[in-house]
Amino acid sequence: MNSGRHNAISTSVAFLLAQVGACASDEFAKVLAPLKFTPGDAGIIRLLKSSPGISQQELARKLEMHASRLVAVIDALESRGLLARQANATDRRTHSLELTDAGSEALRQIGQVARRHNEAVCASLDDNERNQLAELLGRIAGQYGLRPGVHPGYKNLGRNGG
Amino acid sequence: MNSGRHNAISTSVAFLLAQVGACASDEFAKVLAPLKFTPGDAGIIRLLKSSPGISQQELARKLEMHASRLVAVIDALESRGLLARQANATDRRTHSLELTDAGSEALRQIGQVARRHNEAVCASLDDNERNQLAELLGRIAGQYGLRPGVHPGYKNLGRNGG
């Protein structure tokens, strides 16, 4: 399927994808670490911005992860003053999650880091090639039903994911 | 940097890469599971084929993982009769690792699965697009010094990597 000095497996598109994708994830985790966020944190903060007032169950469903694992993550972000659990008048079992101003500011910083990170990853590609790559990756993402912004790593998130 | 309904982060090339790469890894782990191998196992078996007689330390260095973690993995593969630790006459501290015939047969089966997997991942791309994608990914891989066949996941391998 592929040519070259090495065997077919290690040079296949699928292997390259896994390899380069893991590298991109690792790099993002590295550049994000100074802000004291994991990629998973970043994804949650971003999602809270676009879905304000969401409950933990809804959030867990969107991320395809178990709600019980979300508790500690939300606890940590709340204790840092980045989001707030707010009592819900109509259903007192649920808590609406809302970003605080500090949380929005954190998201802004995360966005800066992410853009720099994207620029670094794409450094060896010109604009046309970046569009090509995005198009081809988007095709595969669509084929597997991946949702924009939802990293598969949430299903079994540790220090990865996001 | 990117347009569309969602914010720039979640549609960036870097995020798409991480997302689709993780998906490809997950899929590979799934299709490999019936053979009772993890992606990490598969990578080690492949490496033993191309570097017969290698020691555990050398193997650990190639994979950028700690040698102590390799012990259990090698133990398991040896107990399944897929490889053998052979005494080394010149330096009796080291053991040469060699695939057995059963190990070579396992590699053949893994190769079949990997080719089917690659075909599935690339299903929505024509030949020209596959070559384009491989070229662009290869460019990024080169930029980060990724070595063919060495998945970054070995550095912290669990049930992933490979």
Add this chain to the structure above:
DNA sequence: TATTGTTATACTCTATAACTATA
């Protein structure tokens, strides 16, 4: 009876540092 958020338990995996046998 079902659901939300939470906690507790048992289990897996890992990093680190020892240890042995060789060199």
Add this chain to the structure above:
DNA sequence: TATAGTTATAGAGTATAACAATA
């Protein structure tokens, strides 16, 4: 004194199942 392979220990992370409050 240094290295290869191994084992032990302690810690982190996870899944699962409970639980209390509410619907």
